[in-house]
Amino acid sequence: DGGITQSPKYLFRKEGQNVTLSCEQNLNHDAMYWYRQDPGQGLRLIYYSQIVNDFQKGDIAEGYSVSREKKESFPLTVTSAQKNPTAFYLCASSIDLTVLYGYTFGSGTRLTVV
Amino acid sequence: KNQVEQSPQSLIILEGKNCTLQCNYTVSPFSNLRWYKQDTGRGPVSLTIMTFSENTKSNGRYTATLDADTKQSSLHITASQLSDSASYICVVSAGAAGNKLTFGGGTRVLVKP
Numbered sequence: 001d002g003g004i005t006q007s008p009k010y011l012f013r014k015e016g017q018n019v020t021l022s023c024e025q026n027l028n029h030d031a032m033y034w035y036r037q038d039p040g041q042g043l044r045l046i047y048y049s050q051i052v053n054d055f056q057k058g059d060i061a062e063g064y065s066v067s068r069e070k071k072e073s074f075p076l077t078v079t080s081a082q083k084n085p086t087a088f089y090l091c092a093s094s095i096d097l098t099v100l101y102g103y104t105f106g107s108g109t110r111l112t113v114v
Numbered sequence: 115k116n117q118v119e120q121s122p123q124s125l126i127i128l129e130g131k132n133c134t135l136q137c138n139y140t141v142s143p144f145s146n147l148r149w150y151k152q153d154t155g156r157g158p159v160s161l162t163i164m165t166f167s168e169n170t171k172s173n174g175r176y177t178a179t180l181d182a183d184t185k186q187s188s189l190h191i192t193a194s195q196l197s198d199s200a201s202y203i204c205v206v207s208a209g210a211a212g213n214k215l216t217f218g219g220g221t222r223v224l225v226k227p
Contacts, residue, residue, distance in 0.1 A: 003159075009155075017176065035217075040219050040220075041219050042118065042203070042216070042217030042218050042219050042220070043203075043217040044217075045215070057188075068141045088155075090157050090158075091159075102148060102163060103158075103160070105157030105158050105159070106157050107155075107156050107157050108155065108156065108157050110155070
């Protein structure tokens, strides 16, 4: 079955640490996205990528970094520069950036700073 | 600024009853509107998608309506089941390519037996 796999499901980070969230898809989608979800707020776009080796900043990219070395993979690194990283992170993909056919979301990673 | 407002923030209903969730948006130029269901700790799953010319669409017990003139949408859940307990998110796409998405904050629904 095709889908998006995010790992880990839960992640704990100490102050000053960088952590990387994994996102893998086998849907053959060109576009991939990272969103952050906070309680009571709409999803906010962190980064998106249209093709391999290309990615663009979203609305809240500060303190985050991404890479797109393979079509299937779009890992997100939460750096120590992100001052309030505790949140639920969702990865999504779509056939292309037009999103005419909608998104497929992963199951999310909950990141907590300890 | 594009905005999507959902109401109520949360609601509790008894199993078997109906309920209606609201979504008001100020997104331009409008491309399409989607409703997603998100179970706790999971990613959102698409329920319906409507373009400008569509004013109603159903997916099982879920029926979405769209009034493009008043920029309002609703999601009606019929004969609620315990499995309907989730957050419901309204997402509006803007731009000619429909790739500028604005997410509502969601309505959390709890169905009680």
